[in-house]
Amino acid sequence: MLTLLLIVSAFFAGVLNAVAGGGSFLTFPALVLAGVPPLNANATSTVAVSPGALASAYGYRxxxxRITEIDLPVFLGVSLVGGLLGALLLLWTPERLFEAxxxxxxxxxxxxxAFxxxxxxxxRQNFHVGHGAVLVAQFLIAIYGGYFGGGIGILILATLGVFGLTDLHAMNGLKALVSGCLNAVAVVAFVVGGAVYWTEGLIMLVAAMAGGYAGASVARRIPPPILRKxxxxxxxxxxxxxxxxxA
Structure with a gap:
């Protein structure tokens, strides 16, 4: 029964990430309900959903x-360093504190x-900042992404919008690339730190990839606002x- 819970939650997480985002809202609680400690559940959830983001980035290649407004290697490098720091911060957080x-x-x-x-x-309407400030903001976002990651896509899009990017498809592609890469480097830290529950993680990884593949057809049938709700x-x-x- 618990295995079915993991498969179903990961499959629909893959669908959601392909269409509207927010898949970790399904995978993280499912792992906790399956008996995985919260800190390990967060690390294992990252392992399960990270391949989907990189696959989406490839689709936006x-x-x-077309992105010329931003130095992509520097932006990506800052994200990788921040993601690694966030993952290490999670590993250094006492289990009881993380549960709290x-x-x-x-x-x-x-x-x-939601908002x-x-x-x-x-x-976007009220601010426009320089490249340096955007990199600092992205560094902080990446730390949060490596540590927990819920809603990180929204933060990345907001940062790109503040910098002046308007091509939504290019922004989504960069969002997928950045989130996928920082998740990947976080996964390396989690694996080295022994925080991943591999049996649960591999089951969910396969299901999430299947859900991500199915997400394309789902997108044509269900309006994204409904999925967001x-x-x-x-x-x-x-x-x-x-x-x-x-409590």
Whole structure:
């Protein structure tokens, strides 16, 4: 029964990540419900969903070639360093402390996912900053991504929008590339640190890849706003659940 829970949650996480994002709202709680400690569940969830982002980035390879406003190697390098630092920070966090802050991380990620587009629009309309400030912002976002990662796509898109990028397809491609790479470097840290539950992780990885492949056809049938509302609902339910468990 628990294996079925992992497969189903990872499959639909792959679908969501391919269409609207927010797959970690499914994989992380499913692992915790399956008995994986929260810190290990976060690391294992990252292993399960990271290949999908890189696959999406490959699909956007032509759009990525159109980006001229930003130094892509530097932007990617900053993201990799930040993602590694975030992953190491997670490994250095005592299990009990991480369990205490999980509800707050879920709450932040849920609010970010729910209001991210509006926040991103407001920021683009009211701010325009230089390349250095964008790199600093991306470095901090990458640390958060390596540590937990919920809603990181919204943060990356907002940062790119503030810098002045307007090609949404290119921005989505860069978002997928950056999140995939920083997740990959986080995975390396988690593997070296022994934080991954491999049996659960490999089961979910295969299911998430299948879900990501199916996501293309799902996108043609279900409007993304409906999927976003579903992700938000799951995030709210899981946040309430973990706050109750903490109490």
């Amino acid at each position: 032509r759009e990525l070639g 802050i999980v509800p707050w991380l879920l709450l932040f990620a849920t609010v970010l996912f 991210g587009p509006k926040i991103s629009t407001w920021v 579903f992700v938000i609902l799951v995030g709210v339910v899981m946040t309430v659940y973990f706050f109750i468990e903490k």
